[in-house]
Amino acid sequence: xxxxxxxxxxxxxxxxxxxxxxxxxxxxxxxxxxxxxxxxxxxxxxxxxxxxxxxxxxxxxxxxxxxxxxxxxxxxxxxxxxxxxxxxxxxxxxxxxxxxxxxxxxxxxxxxxxxxxxxxxxxxxxxxxxxxxxxxxxxxxxxxxxxxxxxxxxxxxxxxxxxxxxxxxxxxxxxxxxxxxxxxxxxxxxxxxxxxxxxxxxxxxxxxxxxxxxxxxxxxxxxxxxxxxxxxxxxxxxxxxxxxxxxxxxxxxxxxxxxxxxxxxxxxxxxxxxxxxxxxxxxxxxxxxxxxxxxxxxxxxxxxxxxxxxxxxxxxxxxxxxxxxxxxxxxxxxxxxxxxxxxxxxxxxxxxxxxxxxxxxxxxxxxxxxxxxxxxxxxxxxxxxxxxxxxxxxxxxxxxxxxxxxxxxxxxxxxxxxxxxxxxxxxxxxxxxxxxxxxxxxxxxxxxxxxxxxxxxxxxxxxxxxxxxxxxxxxxxxxxxxxxxxxxxxxxxxxxxxxxxxxxxxxxxxxxxxxxxxxxxxxxxxxxxxxxxxxxx
Amino acid sequence: xxxxxxxxxxxxxxxxxxxxxxxxxxxxxxxxxxxxxxxxxxxxxxxxxxxxxxxxxxxxxxxxxxxxxxxxxxxxxxxxxxxxxxxxxxxxxxxxxxxxxxxxxxxxxxxxxxxxxxxxxxxxxxxxxxxxxxxxxxxxxxxxxxxxxxxxxxxxxxxxxxxxxxxxxxxxxxxxxxxxxxxxxxxxxxxxxxxxxxxxxxxxxxxxxxxxxx
Numbered sequence: 001x002x003x004x005x006x007x008x009x010x011x012x013x014x015x016x017x018x019x020x021x022x023x024x025x026x027x028x029x030x031x032x033x034x035x036x037x038x039x040x041x042x043x044x045x046x047x048x049x050x051x052x053x054x055x056x057x058x059x060x061x062x063x064x065x066x067x068x069x070x071x072x073x074x075x076x077x078x079x080x081x082x083x084x085x086x087x088x089x090x091x092x093x094x095x096x097x098x099x100x101x102x103x104x105x106x107x108x109x110x111x112x113x114x115x116x117x118x119x120x121x122x123x124x125x126x127x128x129x130x131x132x133x134x135x136x137x138x139x140x141x142x143x144x145x146x147x148x149x150x151x152x153x154x155x156x157x158x159x160x161x162x163x164x165x166x167x168x169x170x171x172x173x174x175x176x177x178x179x180x181x182x183x184x185x186x187x188x189x190x191x192x193x194x195x196x197x198x199x200x201x202x203x204x205x206x207x208x209x210x211x212x213x214x215x216x217x218x219x220x221x222x223x224x225x226x227x228x229x230x231x232x233x234x235x236x237x238x239x240x241x242x243x244x245x246x247x248x249x250x251x252x253x254x255x256x257x258x259x260x261x262x263x264x265x266x267x268x269x270x271x272x273x274x275x276x277x278x279x280x281x282x283x284x285x286x287x288x289x290x291x292x293x294x295x296x297x298x299x300x301x302x303x304x305x306x307x308x309x310x311x312x313x314x315x316x317x318x319x320x321x322x323x324x325x326x327x328x329x330x331x332x333x334x335x336x337x338x339x340x341x342x343x344x345x346x347x348x349x350x351x352x353x354x355x356x357x358x359x360x361x362x363x364x365x366x367x368x369x370x371x372x373x374x375x376x377x378x379x380x381x382x383x384x385x386x387x388x389x390x391x392x393x394x395x396x397x398x399x400x401x402x403x404x405x406x407x408x409x410x411x412x413x414x415x416x417x418x419x420x421x422x423x424x425x426x427x428x429x430x431x432x433x434x435x436x437x438x439x440x441x442x443x444x445x446x447x448x449x450x451x452x453x454x455x456x457x458x459x460x461x462x463x464x465x466x467x468x469x470x471x472x473x474x475x476x477x478x479x480x481x482x483x484x485x486x487x488x489x490x491x492x493x494x495x496x497x498x499x500x501x502x503x504x505x506x507x508x509x510x511x512x513x514x515x516x517x518x519x520x521x522x523x524x525x526x527x528x529x530x531x532x533x534x535x536x537x
Numbered sequence: 538x539x540x541x542x543x544x545x546x547x548x549x550x551x552x553x554x555x556x557x558x559x560x561x562x563x564x565x566x567x568x569x570x571x572x573x574x575x576x577x578x579x580x581x582x583x584x585x586x587x588x589x590x591x592x593x594x595x596x597x598x599x600x601x602x603x604x605x606x607x608x609x610x611x612x613x614x615x616x617x618x619x620x621x622x623x624x625x626x627x628x629x630x631x632x633x634x635x636x637x638x639x640x641x642x643x644x645x646x647x648x649x650x651x652x653x654x655x656x657x658x659x660x661x662x663x664x665x666x667x668x669x670x671x672x673x674x675x676x677x678x679x680x681x682x683x684x685x686x687x688x689x690x691x692x693x694x695x696x697x698x699x700x701x702x703x704x705x706x707x708x709x710x711x712x713x714x715x716x717x718x719x720x721x722x723x724x725x726x727x728x729x730x731x732x733x734x735x736x737x738x739x740x741x742x743x744x745x746x747x748x749x750x751x
Contacts, residue, residue: 104550105549105550106550108560108564109560109564110548110550112564169571173564173567173568173571174564176563176567177560177563177564177567180560180563181556181559181560181563182550182551182556182560207567207570207571208570208571208574209574210571211571211572211574211575211577211578212574212575212577212578214575215574215575215576215577215578215579215694216578218694219578219582219690222667222668222686222690223668226667226668226669226670226686227667227668227669227670228667228668228686228690229667229668229669229680229682229683229686230582230586230668230683230686230687235668235669235680235682235683236589236590236679236680236682236683237683238585241582241585245578245581
């Protein structure tokens with residue numbers, strides 16, 4: 001493509017027109033399109049969560065019937081997992097950042113990348129149709145035998161999940177090939193930013209685990225339509241086999257969610273501490289370690305399913321291994337901050353929130369991995385609190401940190417730092433009000449997925465609900481100032497944070513081909529010590 | 538977006554044709570890995586239920602026609618050979634020959650499906666259907682419908698892959714006809730070959746597992 005020689009040209013304004021967006025193969029535009037789509041579904045899923053919390057304010061059924069309540073939490077879970085959090089960081093931020101950070105012009109298969117977005121939209125239509133047709137009430141885990149007998153529209157939801165799987169596979173496949181084949185000259189594996197290592201490890205899981213989910217939902221569809229019988233105990237089948245299949249994907253999937261978040265945190269902590277990352281290789285390989293271990297722990301979701309006790313012991317033991325690479329990362333991040341020159345900009349506030357919340361989420365995961373403790377806590381609010389601390393306190397905090405960090409790069413404008421910090425405070429406080437309470441509820445025996453509860457739990461439930469409003473208010477502030485900044489924000493410089501990775505060497509927003517001149521690797525991604533000294537001299 | 542140079546089809550974000558071909562190959566191998574895992578779920582289901590109901594599996598498998606199954610195995614292996622020969626021909630710029638081999642491959646794939654159709658038809662007739670539609674009486678052992686659930690799921694999914702392969706290779710034939718490939722650029726032909734060999738390979742596992750239980 002021949003571009004006119006104007007400095008003002010960037011990927012957002014060239015070429016122009018809706019059609020140029022809908023048919024684009026530019027990874028940056030596809031990233032932005034993904035960002036818009038996941039934001040929409042995050043808003044829908046978030047509003048469903050507020051409906052659930054409002055209903056739970058009192059033990060009575062205020063405005064939802066019990067069936068509607070079941071549908072609400074199922075849709076909240078299914079939308080947040082399959083339509084928001086799985087594609088969130090890789091497909092939205094990753095698509096935008098990955099090729100630029102390794103100095104490539106695009107991902108390896110740009111058309112496949114665009115196809116992945118359309119497949120995502122197509123799959124989401126099936127999910128939305130299933131809501132319209134008769135919202136699924138099985139919980140997002142779709143356990144048999146209930147999911148093969150309920151009268152809600154499981155089949156269209158399953159088709160949606162099956163189709164969404166392809167979009168996830170295509171993103172992962174594209175990233176692996178891009179990282180292997182399209183790194184700029186001099187960009188060796190150990191010169192890659194840790195974000196790339198995180199995305200690479202994620203992509204491996206996407207490629208290896210998602211097909212198993214695909215066959216699982218196909219079998220569930222066949223179970224409902226043809227009465228296959230392989231998950232039906234009355235026909236000689238085994239419903240627990242479904243759980244094995246489901247978690248063989250869905251446990252690694254939680255690392256699809258968290259690993260790219262960990263990549264973002266590595267970038268944020270190094271940049272805003274102005275210090276070389278501590279333990280680069282340890283962080284890089286712990287990502288691969290987590291990806292590997294993720295495939296060996298799935299049955300820890302099934303300690304109460306009646307699986308053999310010996311298997312449960314093995315899986316419990318293996319589960320503790322996940323703690324090692326996760327712990328390595330947290331210690332390395334803290335060590336990076338130690339004696340760094342820390343700048344508490346909004347992205348860094350989210351990174352610190354991540355460190356705190358993810359540590360709580362991770363440590364409570366160790367409680368749950370211990371067999372005897374899990375028997376007591378299984379299917380209580382303790383679980384709900386645990387995975388919200390890792391998924392929301394972990395992944396979403398990282399996503400928000402990354403979004404603020406790369407916002408100036410993506411849109412060429414600065415958001416309001418003041419309101420950014422205010423919103424972060426609301427989100428952090430609201431999150432802890434909502435979910436820390438649920439740890440307490442869980443240990444006192446409040447089961448998850450119940451539309452009502454004993455009166456003694458009301459104060460804690462009420463407090464949790466108020467927390468969810470605080471949390472929602474934080475997101476509202478964020479939506480306002482981010483949208484406001486698109487037109488009215490200060491023009492961003494190429495490198496507003498003083499970071500050293502490739503994306504900050506190109507203009508904000510970047511040129512349609514990412515770089516006007518092919519970038520050269522002159523220093524490592526976190527060589528703040530040497531580069532800052534050189535700049536001073 | 539991409540500047541297609543006529544000979545190598547090089548897209549602008551690749552440095553050279555070799556890099557582009559390498560990337561395509563790696564991508565295809567990754568796709569094949571996802572295919573293996575997709576079938577992997579079914580192989581696990583097979584293993585579990587065969588372990589649970591070994592006698593029923595043995596009794597039920599006797600209703601599969603080994604002759605037809607073996608014929609289909611030979612048909613698919615032959616089609617893999619012609620596919621490989623098609624790639625060899627295009628590497629040597631023998632386009633006419635390449636096209637002929639591709640056509641033979643498609644014909645053999647169709648033969649496979651026709652034979653499969655007769656096998657299915659026979660089972661439909663006897664009522665050896667999956668799950669709740671199973672009406673056949675005469676197989677000893679518990680839950681014989683499970684065997685046919687798994688048989689139809691595995692061979693059905695494989696059959697869809699054969700149909701996909703026919704579509705892919707037919708598209709290649711039209712492209713070869715329009716002189717799209719040469720020894721300088723034949724990546725799609727090679728990709729189709731990788732895919733087709735995998736489809737063949739999966740059948741080579743399905744055949745003994747389903748037809749040759751002893």
